[in-house]
Amino acid sequence: MIPTVFDYQRATSLDDAVAKLQAASGGKLIAGGHSLVPLMKLRLSEPAVLIDVARIPGLSGIKEKDGKIEIGAATTHREVAASALLKQACPVVAETAIEIGDPQVRNRGTLGGSLAHADPAADYPATMLAVDAEIHIKGPKGWRKVNASDFFQGLFTVDLQPDEIIAGVQFAPVKAAAYAKLHQRASHFAIVGVAAAVEVKGGVFQSARIGLTGASTHATRLTAVEQALAGKPATKETIAAASAVASVDDLNSDIHASDEYRRAMVKVFTRRALEEALARA
Numbered sequence: 001m002i003p004t005v006f007d008y009q010r011a012t013s014l015d016d017a018v019a020k021l022q023a024a025s026g027g028k029l030i031a032g033g034h035s036l037v038p039l040m041k042l043r044l045s046e047p048a049v050l051i052d053v054a055r056i057p058g059l060s061g062i063k064e065k066d067g068k069i070e071i072g073a074a075t076t077h078r079e080v081a082a083s084a085l086l087k088q089a090c091p092v093v094a095e096t097a098i099e100i101g102d103p104q105v106r107n108r109g110t111l112g113g114s115l116a117h118a119d120p121a122a123d124y125p126a127t128m129l130a131v132d133a134e135i136h137i138k139g140p141k142g143w144r145k146v147n148a149s150d151f152f153q154g155l156f157t158v159d160l161q162p163d164e165i166i167a168g169v170q171f172a173p174v175k176a177a178a179y180a181k182l183h184q185r186a187s188h189f190a191i192v193g194v195a196a197a198v199e200v201k202g203g204v205f206q207s208a209r210i211g212l213t214g215a216s217t218h219a220t221r222l223t224a225v226e227q228a229l230a231g232k233p234a235t236k237e238t239i240a241a242a243s244a245v246a247s248v249d250d251l252n253s254d255i256h257a258s259d260e261y262r263r264a265m266v267k268v269f270t271r272r273a274l275e276e277a278l279a280r281a
């Protein structure tokens with residue numbers, strides 16, 4: 001399929017991107033193009049203007065600042081997967097990136113594009129929930145920060161206005177965390193993906209954050225499991241009991257997996273993610 005005719009502009013800064021979005025009626029940002037271009041080819045999206053943000057200076061990169069990790073929105077999945085800083089300080093984020101698609105997708109696709117697009121089967125959203133990331137957004141009224149648990153709101157729906165741009169994410173590094181995923185064989189998208197981060201002290205689960213993707217309309221925290229772990233001995237038995245309550249409303253049912261299968265896999269992959277996170281604690 002061939003997209004409708006569109007104009008192409010390249011943004012030189014965040015402010016320039018916002019100004020171009022405001023000036024263009026029906027304008028859309030493009031970063032890696034690996035979600036937007038397929039939609040344009042199917043004519044499910046028909047932007048009049050594409051505003052390229054992939055080469056805005058400073059919008060890509062991974063750094064540690066004041067004990068927190070910052071990843072720029074235009075950072076590719078490949079850069080995240082290969083990051084020595086992430087592998088050492090917060091391996092779950094790099095390990096999530098290596099799970100995305102194939103080398104071609106990882107070479108072009110970006111963190112900001114993935115978060116803004118919010119495919120129900122995308123990998124990053126689960127991990128951003130588990131590491132409790134803050135999403136930094138620039139718009140015509142200035143900066144705002146949104147916690148990941150408030151950002152993902154529904155099917156392809158996030159807390160982002162049409163004239164806003166994601167600048168990056170920030171989170172405190174966590175080592176005791178892991179991502180476990182059942183993937184579609186062709187695209188590698190998540191049928192079910194669970195990211196778990198745990199805090200263990202004196203052999204007891206102090207707290208846990210668990211993000212689920214692939215199973216329903218949007219990524220969500222498994223708060224019932226988190227509560228079932230808190231204050232309990234950090235053992236495989238506790239994890240097994242807590243994983244048994246892992247569930248979500250409105251399970252997806254499609255050619256890749258029925259809702260019944262996903263229901264079972266949510267529990268299995270919650271247990272696997274938690275066991276791996278505990279092994280790292």
Ligand SMILES: Cc1cc2nc3c(=O)[nH]c(=O)nc-3n(C[C@H](O)[C@H](O)[C@H](O)COP(=O)(O)OP(=O)(O)OC[C@H]3O[C@@H](n4cnc5c(N)ncnc54)[C@H](O)[C@@H]3O)c2cc1C
Pocket residue numbers: 028029030031032033034035036037038053073074099100101102105108109110111112113114115116117119121122123124164165166167187188189190
């Ligand atoms: C074959 C294939 C397999 C894939 N497999 C997986 C997989 O296994 N797991 C997975 O998670 N994903 C997968 N993807 C999706 C891939 O990760 C995309 O790269 C990603 O979802 C979108 O990132 P992008 O940079 O390509 O965004 P684009 O396609 O450029 O943009 C997507 C959307 O985000 C908006 N946007 C882009 N950047 C910003 C920004 N900084 N601020 C605000 N809005 C922005 C755009 O306007 C657009 O609406 C796959 C894609 C393909 C084609």
